[in-house]
Amino acid sequence: MRTSLLTLLIAGVALSGCLEAFDAPREGTSDTADTTSDTSDTSADTSDTGNPPDTGNPPDTNSAPGNPSFSLVYISGHLGHYDSCPDQALPAAGIDGAGQAEPDGASDDAANCVDPCGGWGCEAAELNLRLINNGTVPLTNVVLTDLELLLAPDDFTLPTRAHAVTVDGDTLPTTLGVGEVIDIRVQFTGLLAYRDYRSANSDSDGAFDSDCASTNCGINGARVRAVFASFPLKQEATSPTLYPVTDIDT
Amino acid sequence: MALLLLRTQLVHPASRYRLLAALTLLLAASLGACDGPLAAAEPATTPYLESATERRALLEAALWQPELPYSRELLDSYGFSDLGWELLPEQTSASRPLTVTDAKRLEAGLGLTLGELTEHAPVELPTSRAGWRALGETVFTQLPLREDGYLTWLASRPSRWPDLGVTPNADGTVRGLVVFQARNSRPAVGVTCVFCHGGDGIVGRGDRELDVGAIRAEHAAEGGRDMSELLSWGPGRADVTDDGVPSVTAIPDMWGLGHAQYLNHSGAIAVSAPGTLAVRFETQYIKGHRMRSRPARQLMWAMERFLTGLQPPRESLTPTPSPTPTSDAIRAGRQQFNATCAGCHAPDAGFSGGLVAADTLAVDPAVATTPERGTGSYKVPSLIAVSANAPYFHDGSMPSLEALLESGHPFGVLDTQARQHLLAYLHTL
Numbered sequence: 274m275r276t277s278l279l280t281l282l283i284a285g286v287a288l289s290g291c292l293e294a295f296d297a298p299r300e301g302t303s304d305t306a307d308t309t310s311d312t313s314d315t316s317a318d319t320s321d322t323g324n325p326p327d328t329g330n331p332p333d334t335n336s337a338p339g340n341p342s343f344s345l346v347y348i349s350g351h352l353g354h355y356d357s358c359p360d361q362a363l364p365a366a367g368i369d370g371a372g373q374a375e376p377d378g379a380s381d382d383a384a385n386c387v388d389p390c391g392g393w394g395c396e397a398a399e400l401n402l403r404l405i406n407n408g409t410v411p412l413t414n415v416v417l418t419d420l421e422l423l424l425a426p427d428d429f430t431l432p433t434r435a436h437a438v439t440v441d442g443d444t445l446p447t448t449l450g451v452g453e454v455i456d457i458r459v460q461f462t463g464l465l466a467y468r469d470y471r472s473a474n475s476d477s478d479g480a481f482d483s484d485c486a487s488t489n490c491g492i493n494g495a496r497v498r499a500v501f502a503s504f505p506l507k508q509e510a511t512s513p514t515l516y517p518v519t520d521i522d523t
Numbered sequence: 524m525a526l527l528l529l530r531t532q533l534v535h536p537a538s539r540y541r542l543l544a545a546l547t548l549l550l551a552a553s554l555g556a557c558d559g560p561l562a563a564a565e566p567a568t569t570p571y572l573e574s575a576t577e578r579r580a581l582l583e584a585a586l587w588q589p590e591l592p593y594s595r596e597l598l599d600s601y602g603f604s605d606l607g608w609e610l611l612p613e614q615t616s617a618s619r620p621l622t623v624t625d626a627k628r629l630e631a632g633l634g635l636t637l638g639e640l641t642e643h644a645p646v647e648l649p650t651s652r653a654g655w656r657a658l659g660e661t662v663f664t665q666l667p668l669r670e671d672g673y674l675t676w677l678a679s680r681p682s683r684w685p686d687l688g689v690t691p692n693a694d695g696t697v698r699g700l701v702v703f704q705a706r707n708s709r710p711a712v713g714v715t716c717v718f719c720h721g722g723d724g725i726v727g728r729g730d731r732e733l734d735v736g737a738i739r740a741e742h743a744a745e746g747g748r749d750m751s752e753l754l755s756w757g758p759g760r761a762d763v764t765d766d767g768v769p770s771v772t773a774i775p776d777m778w779g780l781g782h783a784q785y786l787n788h789s790g791a792i793a794v795s796a797p798g799t800l801a802v803r804f805e806t807q808y809i810k811g812h813r814m815r816s817r818p819a820r821q822l823m824w825a826m827e828r829f830l831t832g833l834q835p836p837r838e839s840l841t842p843t844p845s846p847t848p849t850s851d852a853i854r855a856g857r858q859q860f861n862a863t864c865a866g867c868h869a870p871d872a873g874f875s876g877g878l879v880a881a882d883t884l885a886v887d888p889a890v891a892t893t894p895e896r897g898t899g900s901y902k903v904p905s906l907i908a909v910s911a912n913a914p915y916f917h918d919g920s921m922p923s924l925e926a927l928l929e930s931g932h933p934f935g936v937l938d939t940q941a942r943q944h945l946l947a948y949l950h951t952l
Binding site: 346347513 | 592595596599600605606607608610611671672673735739743746747748761762763765766767807809811813814815
């Protein structure tokens with residue numbers, strides 16, 4: 274019994290340390306960027322623009338020998354380009370089976386078109402994350418379990434699906450050594466136009482479009498949340514607001 | 524003389540960076556006065572190159588309206604030491620000019636070959652101002668800023684170039700279009716800065732013939748999309764925002780950047796210190812390459828050095844007024860300018876200035892109030908080589924200086940003689 278209490282106490286101190294790290298202001302920043310957090314932390318702070326301030330799991334220095342641990346860090350992303358392939362964009366109702374990468378051979382134009390597709394500008398949405406094995410044992414079978422779009426102003430959640438989850442163009446490695454760092458690219462289905470989606474799905478009183486000046490709900494973007502798991506661990510990363518690719522944005 | 528003048532509202536207060544910049548310039552001037560060779564030397568480094576913290580500080584100082592979506596996107600991802608765009612791998616800095624031969628191959632469906640690329644990142648960094656500027660010019664003209672679908676389409680339609688404002692160079696290359704190795708390792712067509720800012724073959728000059736709207740509309744039409752509304756942009760104009768609100772602006776000349784207090788017509792970016800432009804360029808390249816990589820920062824710093832020192836080739840640009848103004852007219856025009864114009868177009872700041880609230884101006888406020896970058900103001904443009912810079916205003920809506928001064932200047936109209944004197948003087952800038 275005494276051992277169990279001691280274990281709980283240690284775990285509590287460790288969790289407390291992590292939460293403090295999330296809340297701490299970042300060096301030289303205005304606490305707007307985002308984003309990863311242990312999925313057990315459901316009390317993520319949000320800034321006044323709707324973007325959470327936390328920016329990544331700090332290395333877990335409390336890992337005991339033999340403890341698995343990993344962190345996710347947001348790098349970059351965009352919401353794709355579907356003007357010339359609107360049928361490849363996310364249906365307004367979302368997608369069942371969100372987060373699961375499609376099997377090899379998925380034939381979506383946008384999915385297969387990581388570059389301006391045949392010159393027609395059809396391009397899959399994308400999220401780039403850094404995964405760090407900061408535990409003391411190798412990680413095995415890292416998988417993407419959930420992927421969703423968060424739309425302002427109330428983080429309205431729209432599940433989506435991944436077309437590909439890759440590291441340097443290859444599939445995720447089956448084993449990740451201690452201290453190993455990989456940059457993961459998640460290509461997924463985005464919406465045709467986020468602004469239009471909000472209008473079409475707004476409440477009867479037009480709540481989605483009201484007060485946009487203070488909530489950024491009028492912008493053509495969304496945040497993206499991804500959850501990765503390596504049994505028994507789960508970690509999530511939420512991007513700041515991402516935007517569709519445009520042809521001439523300077 | 525009917526004269527309505529000068530209700531300037533300088534919107535953005537001076538920052539500590541402006542003071543720092545002034546002190547730096549003062550120090551540089553002092554060194555230059557004491558030692559000639561030092562005046563041409565460049566410091567080995569700059570805060571922009573030193574750390575993410577410094578870059579972040581530059582960005583935050585520049586984006587003085589942080590809640591604008593344009594600002595928000597950059598502030599959310601740039602300049603953090605341990606996440607975001609700082610973790611991106613460095614882009615390739617190798618390219619070669621696209622040639623007419625490449626275009627004909629593409630037109631014939633033969634595909635694009637990578638060919639022999641030139642690496643633009645030097646093994647050793649320049650040690651002189653001239654060296655940095657030369658490197659910056661190479662970046663401006665050769666480094667692919669963006670890779671977009673319509674560029675490959677454009678490269679494969681050489682027969683359409685004359686109507687779209689694309690002009691091959693005498694050596695068979697195509698200004699502003701390059702071949703490079705794209706992010707999936709295949710050859711791709713990229714666009715460099717001179718695609719828009721190389722008009723008449725002059726580096727830095729806004730291209731008055733290039734019809735970006737028509738290029739995109741034709742490209743879309745071939746792909747089955749109707750984007751014919753872009754035809755209304757016309758040559759030399761573009762809408763660079765994506766906020767659903769039309770805000771077409773004239774492609775600007777690059778002269779005067781060394782004095783600029785703000786970038787973008789609405790002044791969404793404040794130029795507060797050396798490195799501000801480099802941050803701006805770096806974020807442009809990152810977005811142009813789909814946030815998958817970032818440019819070599821030394822190249823961005825080089826481009827800042829190049830553009831802040833860029834002078835217009837007056838002999839190639841400035842039309843000779845007819846009849847040639849007399850020296851008396853020019854002198855009177857200078858006096859007129861100092862009395863009525865210099866309050867905004869400061870002569871010691873490249874005849875540019877700060878911001879003016881859009882609702883005090885007799886111009887279309889659309890660009891000043893666009894959701895993505897609108898500040899409610901317009902920046903006071905530089906008048907360097909102004910007589911060769913037509914059309915005028917942010918949207919290119921005023922065809923000539925004469926027309927502008929006769930009816931269109933936001934702050935009023937001079938009488939005929941004063942106007943003629945002022946025109947005589949403006950031709951000398």
